[in-house]
Amino acid sequence: MRDSPSDALSVDQLKEMFYFAVLARHVEERLVILFRQSKVVGGLYRSLGQEGESVATAYALDRTDAVLPLIRNMGALMTMGVRPLEIFRQYMAKGTGNSRGRDLNVHLVHMPAWIGGGPDAQEPVIVGPISMLGDSIPVAAGIAMGARMRGRSLVAMAWIGDGATSTGAFHEGLNFAAVQKVPLVVVAEDNKYAYSTPIAKQMAIAHIDERAAAYGIPHEMVDGNDMLAVYDVAKRMVDRARAGGGAALLGVDTMRMQGHAQHDDMRYVPKAMVEEWTARDPIVRFRRTLMDRGAASEKDLDEIDRLAKSYAAEEADLAAAEPAPDPADVTRGVYAGDEFMRPRVEFVPRPTAHSPQPKA
């Protein structure tokens, strides 16, 4: 057996991964409360059950890399250091948010200052999805190619659900990335349903990673609810891409544990399937792994969980008090010429094991 990249993770790093996963879950649980209070504008999309793979894939990146997450990759956003306040602002359509109320939920964008000739801060590129989800793949390929043209050592990671792998844009983008050998890792999530459509009606192949076979790039399937297994494959693919090896696709076997959005009661999913996957909850499993390894005690993990929960609540309260956008601004920023819109989000520093977030 070759050494696994996860063998090199320190105790602090393992706890940090746990923190990002529980933070993602608590941010969403807080969003559920806000949704029930009618403070969330529009739909609420949960990543319940997918926090583990979202964190573990993003954790393979540097904080100066590029991420193109989807609605079910809250964990990736937390891992890249996005301040939860930014998520709450977006969901509540606040005028203070990254998109100033023009676009939804995790549709947020951050461009580091180096792109425009500014200082080289430790910031990632973040390009949230548009609702035509397959479009992220050619754009991700272009980000990886453009950064390479600029002489940057940047790897792009894009997540895509099983449904969006049926779009033309996904295939065109993956083929382009393969031909151009760009440093791109695509995480293709088999979470069993695209809205109500089961994966068997989405593709006739046995495993989602086989989508990549036609493009001549490495692909591998992994148990998406085993965070360290996901990290191991993701890290190898990221390292390979950074070394000039080109694009790769990581297939993730997981399960969307709630409906497409809050309105969807998921009655089309067999009960037994939900029970089976509930028993495989990635956070519960990771908790056990950490304790088995002696990396953390139950008390340590409970404390991290408690801190994440209270942090999410504080951030939600801050966002709730902020103003809605000014209707007078409705046509601003369609074209260049004013500085109204800025592709920037606020980041928080990496947590330490016992004080996950510094108080402001």
Added chain:
Amino acid sequence: MPVITYLEAIRQALFDEMAADERVFVMGEDIGAYGGAFKVTEGLLERFGAQRVIDSPISEAAIVGSAIGASYMGMRPVCEVQFIDFIASAFDMLTNYAATSRYRNGAAVPLVVRGPCGGGVSGGPFHSVNPESFFLNTPGLKMVEPSNAYDAKGLLKAAIRDDDPVLYFEHKFLYRRIKDEVPDEDYIVPIGKAAVRREGSDLSIITFGAMTHTALEAAKQLEQDGVQTEVLDLRSLAPLDKEAILASAAKTSRVILLHEATRTGGIGGELAAIIAEEAFEYLDAPLVRVASADAPVPYAPSLEAAFLPNVDKVVGAAKKLVAY
């Protein structure tokens, strides 16, 4: 001043901008070693290398999508769509993605998508379209179409330097037929500014692209009947130069809106609305559209001639309008 073709002017703009700005690169089908289907990019590969002259798969969504990504990283991609008809395969990338990007999150998309448009060469339904009205209803995009070599160079330079996505339509009928004086020195033609090609007092023809030449030819014939025709070449289709449009309408009080795209839903309707809303009191006659017939672009020369606007159709419409 050197006299060069419309096509050479486009190529010069690409050479100049790539030489002046290392962020500029070109990407498209068969544009490298082959030099492009019309040879617009001939010589670029030798001069700038394969890193900046990228032969893409036949994959318009990937061409435009990856250009969006590269532009996010501060690059200035110029995409060639081999025939502009194929831009439909990148429609989602342009309308949903590129056009909304700045408004959604402030992320600029400084890319250019250029390609040969227009008929008159028996290209048939898929090598002949004029797609401007597909995109006219999409805030966030800019569109230009030059009618001569000077503008072809100046507008492309302006498009490449622009911080928003610009669709640059080059009329294939003009590629080698039109030649004019084009300076070697750097200049741009600003986006959003129309040009009066001929002054007149009796009638305005508002047009652009290859139809500018049709309008000028019609104006010559009308002059023999004592009708003084003004020809306004829009050059930019988004944003429109409303000031120039309204000034010409107010000056002559009779307006023909001439374009090569099909009539219903064409840009002529938008021009007519602008004039009707803001210069109604100046008009002495109804607004008249002269455009292609409401049909796909046909292949046979006899059919295409019947389909396209021409000098006779414009002169006929003008005479009726002047007599109104």
